[in-house]
Amino acid sequence: MKKLGLIFVSCVLSLFVVQKTYAQAQDKLLQLxxxxxxxxxxxxxxxxNPPYHMNFxxxxDRTVNISSAFGATMRAQEQHVRSLVPxxxxxxxxxxxxxxxxxxxQPDRNGNYRMAYIGLDDENxxxxxxxxxxxxxxxRYNFATEAYEQAKTQSKVSVADEDKAPSFSAAPVEKYYEAPIPAEKQAIDIAAWEKKLNEVSAVFKSEPLLQSGETSLTFRVLRTYFVNTEGTExxxxxxxARVMMSASMKADDGMELPLNMSYFAYELKDLPDAGIMIADAKKMIERLKVLRVAPVVDPYTGPALLSGPASGVFFHEIFGHRIEGHRLKxxxxxxxxxxxEYVLPKEFQVYCDPTLRSYAGEELNGFYLYDDQGAKARRVDVVKDGILREFLMSRVPLDGFPRTNGHARTSGGGDxxxxxSNLVVETTAPKTEAELRQMLLEEAKKxxxxxxxxxxxxxxGFTLTGEGGSLNSFNVTPLEVYRIYVDGRPDELVRGVDLIGTPLSMFSNIVCGGDTPSVFTGxxxxxxxxxxxxxxxxxxxxxxxxTQRRQKSMDLPPILPAPTNN
Known part of the structure; x- marks a missing residue:
């Protein structure tokens, strides 16, 4: 019986391979x-100057964008484009x-990268x-030869590169094929979503002090093809699907006060219903009303707690961009x-894993199986036990890092x-929120x-990774910031805070992490x-x-509130 079972499994697997190979052979665009x-x-x-490597x-890309403001549809647009980038x-x-x-x-005069568009009926x-x-x-070839001549000249007149790595690295030949997305997974009832988004954004009409109140949906169905002259297919x-909700007020002194919230899912059916979003919109209004009258802060240096979402953005901006291999050239x-060397306390682990579809109960936006150079995605343990181990690599090598680890990415016509991808920060010695709060108070007293x-x-946020002092800094924009007083007074919401600094200084001051992960999608x-x-x-x-005080707008809020709508 065992032998028959093995034969049956083998037949099933063989049939699957045959079906997949047949579907692949019938893909007219791939063959073209x-x-x-x-x-x-x-x-x-x-x-x-013959090429030594080419890829297509x-x-x-099919994208549906629907947006609504104060209960009215602002846009309902569907686009379907097939584009080629060699x-x-x-x-x-x-x-x-x-x-x-x-x-x-080669970018055009507006800085956009060129794409050749293939008509949707031309896959034959x-x-x-x-x-x-x-x-x-x-x-592309004409531009490549010009760039190559410039590179040869520059190599002769420039000082020797500190990094001796080649321009391009070898990579395994990959073969991977997914069948086209079924029609039911591409279906969207645009009219129903307009109605749903209008119901949510209509909540913002209840507050005349709001400057904006919007809800939008982006639904994207993307099928990508990659082939190269090495044989990778x-x-x-x-x-x-992603719903974004945003609202803003203006304080009496002219300061802009925005709040945002988003919901992400791989499929439309997994997004929250209108009732949940309406409740969140009402909470957003109340938070803005309190924020509008909150005191403006002065520049500050001292201890701080960063929530999970806040520290996620913080790590993405001040650390994540500085471990991207091409920036180290x-x-x-x-x-x-x-x-x-140690770059974080020994309890900290940081890794990038594009193969993760979900984490901490939430679906992840940075998921993919193969990158945009056709390389297989893999987890990269950037920091292990506080020690820096690896960088995120494409097929552009660095000294000591000669191979890609599946992190070459782009959109549109760029290279x-x-x-x-999915940046994850963990700690092996987690503290509860109460413990972290107590540690903050003790450090403030100290x-x-x-x-x-x-x-x-x-x-x-944004980060500058060039050479020089101010060109190696970061600026993260907080929306909600509280003072936690050492004498036991209630926490106080404040406004006008920008978190600034240089990464090495900031990292050297990280003490410990909490026990509850959060996910920031963007x-x-x-x-x-x-x-x-x-x-x-x-x-x-x-x-x-x-921190520094945020620059204020020169425009004061309107004298009269917005007209009410019944």
């Missing part, structure tokens, strides 16, 4: 890309056209489609020479560079402070475009942070 890539590579070998990346590498793996420019593609390989691909390949799908290179700060919610914009990311972290205690 493979044929054109081979033909174009062969044709370009006749040129004076195609995005079949990459051509001229020279060799030691010195090529990307050597001094991570973004090897019509002459027009093939001609469009060849035209774009030649455009990767076809994969991604669907997600130039600029400030904050952590480049700290591999093997992939190393980017974050430093002679009247209070410490609690950063409950932040909206975003999109990160950098050189290669906006990519979906997630940051998860527990609450953390920092014994010294630095």
């Amino acid at each position: 890309l493979k044929e054109e890539l081979a033909a174009d590579m062969k044709e370009l070998q006749k040129q004076e 990346r195609v995005m079949d 990459q051509i590498r001229v020279g060799d793996t030691i010195l090529d056209n990307f050597k001094y420019n991570a973004m090897g593609a 390989g019509t002459d027009a489609t093939r001609q469009a691909i060849w035209y774009e390949v030649m455009q 990767v076809v994969q799908n991604r669907t997600y 130039s600029g400030g290179q904050t952590f480049k020479k700290m591999v093997g 992939p560079v190393s980017r974050q 430093q002679g402070k009247e209070y410490g700060y609690y950063f409950k919610e932040v909206t975003s 999109e990160c914009g950098a050189e290669s475009g906006w990519v979906p990311v997630t940051a998860s972290s527990p609450m953390i205690l920092v014994n010294k942070i630095e």
Whole structure:
């Protein structure tokens, strides 16, 4: 019986492989890309500077955007675009056209990267489609040869690079194919969602002091194709839905006061119902009314607690960008020479894992199986027991890190560079929130402070990773900040706080972390475009942070409130 069972399993697996191979062979777009890539590579070998590597990346992107403000639909738009982006590498793996420019593609006068658009009915390989691909390949090839000549000149006149790594690394040939997304998973009732979002945003009409009150839905169905001249073929799908809710008021002194909330799911059916969002919208109004009359703070240095979502953004901005491999080729290179050294307390672990679909009970936006260079995604243990171990790598190597670990990412027409995915911060010695709060009070007393700060919610941030003092800094924008007084007074909401500093200084002041992880979902914009990311972290205690007063708007709030709507 055991033997028959094994034979049955083997037959099932064999049938699955046959079906998958058949579906792959019937994918007309995949076959077209493979044929054109081979033909174009062969044709370009006749040129004076023949390419040594080429790849095609195609995005079949269907996106629905619906937005509502104060109970009225502002936009209901559906787009379906199939776009092609070639990459051509001229020279060799030691010195090529990307050597001094991570973004090897040519931007237009507005800074946007060019894409060749394939008509949705042209997947059969019509002459027009093939001609469009060849035209774009030649455009990219001409720019690649110019960049290669510049790179050769620069290599002769520049001082020797500190990093001796090649321009491009070897990678395994990958074969991965997902069948097209079923129609039922692409279906969306736009009219029903307009009604639902209008019900939610109508809540904001109840407060005349609001400057804005919006709810929006983004539903995306993305199918990507990647083929290269090494033989890699990767076809994969991604669907997600995200609702964003935002509202803002203006204080009497002109300060803008925004609050945001979002809900993320892989499928529309897993988003919360209107009742939950309406309740959250009402809470948002009440928080804004309190924030509007909160005192404005002065610059501060001292201890602080960062909530899980706040510390997630904090780690993403001041640490995550500085472990992206391509940034370590130039600029400030904050952590480049700290591999093997403590960068955090020994209890801390930090890793990036794009293969995680969920964490702490929430679905993650940074999930994928293969990156935008066709490399298999994998977990990268960046910090282990407080010690820096690895960086996030694409196929652009660094000294000591010669291989990709599946973190090459892009969107639109840009070329992939190393980017974050799902950044996770954990501690092996977690504290309860009550313990962290008590430790904050003790540290404030020790430093002679009247209070410490609690950063409950932040909206975003930016970081500068270039060379020089101010070019190696960060700025995180909090939305809700509280003073926690050492004499036992109730916590006090304050406004006008910006969290600033330099990463090494800030990291050296992290003390410990909490026992409850939180997830912050968003999109990160950098050189290669906006990519979906997630940051998860527990609450953390920092014994010294630095804040500055936020710049105020010069516009005062309206004299009259908004008209009421019945």
